Amino acid sequence: MVLSRPASLHAAPVIPARTMRSAAAFRDVRVAAPAHGSAGRARRGAVRPRAADPRSVIHNTDADDTSSATFRRRLSLAASTAFGAASLAAPALADELSSVDLSSVDPAVAGVGAAALAAAALVASRAGGGGAGPRPAGTATTLPGATPMTRGAGESDDSKRRGYLIAPPPLFPLVPAFARQTYRYEVDPGRMWFFEQKQGIGLGLNVSVNVRMTVIKLKTGGLWVHAPVAPTQECIALLAELDAPVEHIVLPTTLFEHKIFVGPFQRRFPEAETWIAPDQWSWPVNLPPAFFGIFPTGVLGRDAASWEDEFEYEMLQPPALGVASYVSFTECAFLHKPSKTLLVTDAVVYVSENAPDAIPDADLLESGDDNNFTIGALKFLNLFDIKTKAKARTVTSDDMSEAQRLRLGWQRNALQALYFGPSNLLDPEQSWARITNKLLVAPVVSTLVYENIPREVDDWARRVGKMGRFERIVPCHFDAPIRAGPKEWNAAFGFLPSSRPEEGKEGRYYPDEDMVLLRGVEDFLQGTGVIFTDESRPKYGRINVRAEERRSAAKR
Numbered sequence: 001m002v003l004s005r006p007a008s009l010h011a012a013p014v015i016p017a018r019t020m021r022s023a024a025a026f027r028d029v030r031v032a033a034p035a036h037g038s039a040g041r042a043r044r045g046a047v048r049p050r051a052a053d054p055r056s057v058i059h060n061t062d063a064d065d066t067s068s069a070t071f072r073r074r075l076s077l078a079a080s081t082a083f084g085a086a087s088l089a090a091p092a093l094a095d096e097l098s099s100v101d102l103s104s105v106d107p108a109v110a111g112v113g114a115a116a117l118a119a120a121a122l123v124a125s126r127a128g129g130g131g132a133g134p135r136p137a138g139t140a141t142t143l144p145g146a147t148p149m150t151r152g153a154g155e156s157d158d159s160k161r162r163g164y165l166i167a168p169p170p171l172f173p174l175v176p177a178f179a180r181q182t183y184r185y186e187v188d189p190g191r192m193w194f195f196e197q198k199q200g201i202g203l204g205l206n207v208s209v210n211v212r213m214t215v216i217k218l219k220t221g222g223l224w225v226h227a228p229v230a231p232t233q234e235c236i237a238l239l240a241e242l243d244a245p246v247e248h249i250v251l252p253t254t255l256f257e258h259k260i261f262v263g264p265f266q267r268r269f270p271e272a273e274t275w276i277a278p279d280q281w282s283w284p285v286n287l288p289p290a291f292f293g294i295f296p297t298g299v300l301g302r303d304a305a306s307w308e309d310e311f312e313y314e315m316l317q318p319p320a321l322g323v324a325s326y327v328s329f330t331e332c333a334f335l336h337k338p339s340k341t342l343l344v345t346d347a348v349v350y351v352s353e354n355a356p357d358a359i360p361d362a363d364l365l366e367s368g369d370d371n372n373f374t375i376g377a378l379k380f381l382n383l384f385d386i387k388t389k390a391k392a393r394t395v396t397s398d399d400m401s402e403a404q405r406l407r408l409g410w411q412r413n414a415l416q417a418l419y420f421g422p423s424n425l426l427d428p429e430q431s432w433a434r435i436t437n438k439l440l441v442a443p444v445v446s447t448l449v450y451e452n453i454p455r456e457v458d459d460w461a462r463r464v465g466k467m468g469r470f471e472r473i474v475p476c477h478f479d480a481p482i483r484a485g486p487k488e489w490n491a492a493f494g495f496l497p498s499s500r501p502e503e504g505k506e507g508r509y510y511p512d513e514d515m516v517l518l519r520g521v522e523d524f525l526q527g528t529g530v531i532f533t534d535e536s537r538p539k540y541g542r543i544n545v546r547a548e549e550r551r552s553a554a555k556r
């Protein structure tokens with residue numbers, strides 16, 4: 001069953017089909033700067049004249065006035081909350097019984113949590129005021145040296161259907177739940193393409209990133225598909241236009257945001273071989289991949305694949321991260337030798353002014369609105385001393401042009417994805433300047449994952465850095481391809497074993513003020529035993545025993 005997008009639940013305007021930029025031009029403009037490169041270099045195409053952008057026109061209509069926007073926010077909140085509740089019955093919402101991840105939690109616990117969050121959201125939404133009163137006059141400014149925000153030029157096709165129903169577990173409600181637009185980018189003419197879709201967190205938070213599937217044409221003439229995205233009709237049509245058979249589907253991680261579409265993708269291409277990272281898991285019941293419709297041809301690191309003459313790969317296989325003795329954060333990094341490209345999943349990111357096409361302007365404008373749900377909730381709870389910061393402001397989103405609000409929205413959106421809660425969501429320029437235009441491990445990954453398994457991550461990063469002379473890196477989120485090699489890769493892991501500064505010292509890797517919430521969350525999760533430390537990690541369990549054996553072997 002494939003559903004078309006219910007217009008009432010998604011305020012994002014329909015974006016007309018775009019013309020694909022010529023491959024050469026695209027490659028020139030899209031390749032990101034190295035970590036030490038010029039921060040002022042535009043990376044993703046010429047600045048699109050906002051007035052000529054059909055999305056801008058849509059947002060300049062009366063339909064987007066304050067009351068309508070408030071209504072849209074509340075509708076979106078209600079819809080995502082309803083979705084979160086509905087996903088408690090996840091198996092019943094299967095797309096042909098295919099795209100359901102049956103990871104679940106106690107329905108009663110999740111239901112109470114969802115209801116409490118929804119109630120808080122509605123209260124906060126009202127407290128935020130929706131239509132604000134008069135604002136002090138002023139002019140929005142940016143820090144000197146900030147690069148102009150640009151959007152890419154991926155190809156999409158409105159004539160193809162985008163409906164795709166997913167039902168992820170309620171504690172991690174992935175959105176969009178009903179439809180996903182796909183953008184295709186040709187990176188190397190005739191050899192490498194990106195397919196990108198939006199991926200966000202539900203429950204009205206409006207925090208999204210792009211999720212990227214990379215497709216490489218092998219010497220055989222067939223396609224090697226890395227980390228599949230939702231196989232909507234549009235996505236499949238864009239893939240079919242490459243006029244080559246899908247020969248291999250690769251699942252490079254154990255995380256369900258990249259796993260959820262592997263089964264459906266495999267059914268679309270039953271002739272393809274499917275290769276999965278080891279140690280796949282589900283929670284609270286640890287079910288085999290076949291239960292989720294994934295029937296692997298082989299397991300990476302264990303079984304030989306026919307494409308291995310074109311790739312090298314190194315596996316991160318750490319001990320259990322937390323929650324249960326089998327929950328691991330496994331990732332496989334691939335070096336595509338012909339193109340000298342390193343493919344990773346969540347290991348590193350490069351964040352810049354380039355808002356992904358996959359995130360609609362409506363979402364960015366919502367994030368750039370000072371009266372949105374998140375800021376309303378922060379004000380309601382007065383977190384990060386936001387009320388004082390709000391009073392001190394001379395410029396608000398009401399004073400900004402649409403382009404300025406789009407940029408502010410992208411900053412807030414990206415910073416929330418990276419930190420959960422940066423120090424100043426109202427005016428994020430300082431935080432933005434310190435995290436952008438460099439290759440780095442996302443703070444949420446380093447804090448909640450890597451710093452808890454530092455030895456294994458450090459060992460893996462070193463092995464990847466020695467794998468070969470790669471010249472660019474392609475992660476599954478944010479900018480890509482990033483022009484970076486082993487030097488930049490190694491530097492990105494320079495925070496290990498911990499990014500926390502010594503007592504009384506300033507953090508060198510991340511700004512300490514932005515890490516307050518994440519480190520607090522880490523302390524809480526470690527203190528309650530949700531995230532394991534070496535001391536609290538169960539000694540039993542296959543992956544823990546294996547990791548211990550590796551550590552012992554390394555000592556010898």
Ligand SMILES: [Fe+2]
Pocket residue numbers: 255257258345346476477
């Ligand atoms: Fe990811």
